[in-house]
Amino acid sequence: MAIEIATVSNTSPASSQDGSPAGVRTREKGRLSSLALIVLLTVALGVVTLASLATGAVSISPRTIFAAMLGYQPLTEMQRLILFHLRLPRVLASGLVGSGLALSGLLFQGLFRNPIADPYVIGSSGGAIFGACIGISFFSQWSVFGFSATALLAFAGSAATMALVYSLARSAGKTNVVTLLLAGFAISTMFTNSSYFFELFDKTGTGNRILLSWLHGVIGIPAWTELGVSAVLLALATVASLPLMRTLNTLALGDEYAQQLGIRVELARVSIILIGSLLTAVAVALGGMISFAGLIVPHVARLLLGPDHVRLLPVTALAGAMFLMLADTLARTIFAPSEVPVGILMAFIGGPFFLYLLRKMKRSYTV
């Protein structure tokens, strides 16, 4: 009977007594503390909000906004109109969309154990659009507990798509990346394209305009009530996902191992899909199909903080809000007075990033 002799791989020197021999990556030094990053991001988010409010066709300097906030100098009627009826709702909406997309990206990436999952890539956004279209075309007058049928159907569409993609991509406790991408692509294409059929049922033309802006990813100027409901839903979903972050860390070991460690895997999965879908639906209702934001933000946060989901949650939420505020401000000013839909701008930024990630991953995430 032969004794197996361990083969020492080239990347891991046999003499690792000091903990970090030359050339071996360790993960303690150089990593930012999450508290410092949260403080930094909160300050940055304030600055970006102010800058976004100041920027536009009519420039209102941050100093004017500050002075008005502190009560030194009231705004002119025009400035007040622009700030409170146009810019502030839109800037806040872009923040909510960014947070929603980034958080759902984080949840889906954890669920699939894969950094390329994002609500757009895996078809969850497409499902939400499809659900919302059914709502607009057939049930525009309906509401349940104050939520419009459109919003509820967007959530249902997102959740159903996720469940479908998940069941297609999973086999024997593993996620196949190729199946995940192809299933997401197929479902997304199917749903977004079938959304065009709803034009046929649209007599007034309003639905059509909403639909077009959704498909291009335009963040509109929402009513304050819509913003309020979205903010509450986003806050609820974030709080509900808090206990799931530790579970996502354990799920990274694989479903069977997580079960062995006492995790009720099915329950965790369903919770993640539902919360992720709610976040997607909130984002889609405000901004339509915005690609790759849910992919880039969690990924960059992971590069800075490591893969611990507990630390990633607040940072991802803040960074997502800031990222999309910046992108939307850019989208509405870059070709001023014309506007580019932020969804289209994101496709140009996110597409190359996605390809870079796919290339970098190569085989390491094929299980």
Place this chain on the structure above:
Amino acid sequence: MSCLLRLDGVHFDYQGHRVLRQTSFDLEEGSCSALIGLNGAGKTTLLRIAAGVLRPASGSVSLNGRPMEAIPLKEVARTIALVPQQLELGFEFTVQQVVEQGRTPFIGMLRGPGRSDRIAVDRALDLADVSSLRHRVFNELSGGERQRVKIALGLAQQPRLLLLDEPTQNLDIGRQVELIDLLHFLRAEGITILASMHDLHLVDKNFSTVLLLSPGQPLASGSPEQMLKPSILERAFQCPPDRHPLLIERAELYRREAR
């Protein structure tokens, strides 16, 4: 001594193929048992059933006299740890972060790890001799290093029953000796051990009981002296002496065809 784990008449099918039939055994508290058998005999399946992650098609598994399916998952996880052959992580977790996952059954959903959890993790890292690797990325470790980290992960669960699936795989001879020493130490601490083993030399001197799985046969068990006999092993591992000439003949046949 009391019986910690009991399998009674366990059957298990995988894709229409019967992997385990009529498998029964008792694991006494504090015992150290080796599970042997040829490849595909169902050793891994048996360990997964013993850990409660697989449910048998029929038969019963009981832990401390209670049916396994009636015990909450977290309670099972605080009693049994299974160290699997393979562990592949989705993200770049460090060794410390991986071993901390062993505390999952002790930590509430919102409460972070406490002092006792940190002590348990440090002790597990130390016992498995991976303290020096704690900040390294798990997916970048060598096979032998990963093996030791997996054992540390199991130890962080502070189990009463430790199940190990081929724990000596990928270990050089020095690390194998260390592992056996560790098993002796754990046993002295009162931990019950069941390990599937390929190296029968290691089984001979270090385990109190041998469980032998042969395809189509009920599980046989006994002391190493009783079980590790050439007659029993040759039959169980399907290595009859006339196999070799048959291979030569087949090779000759292929060679002729190739011409």
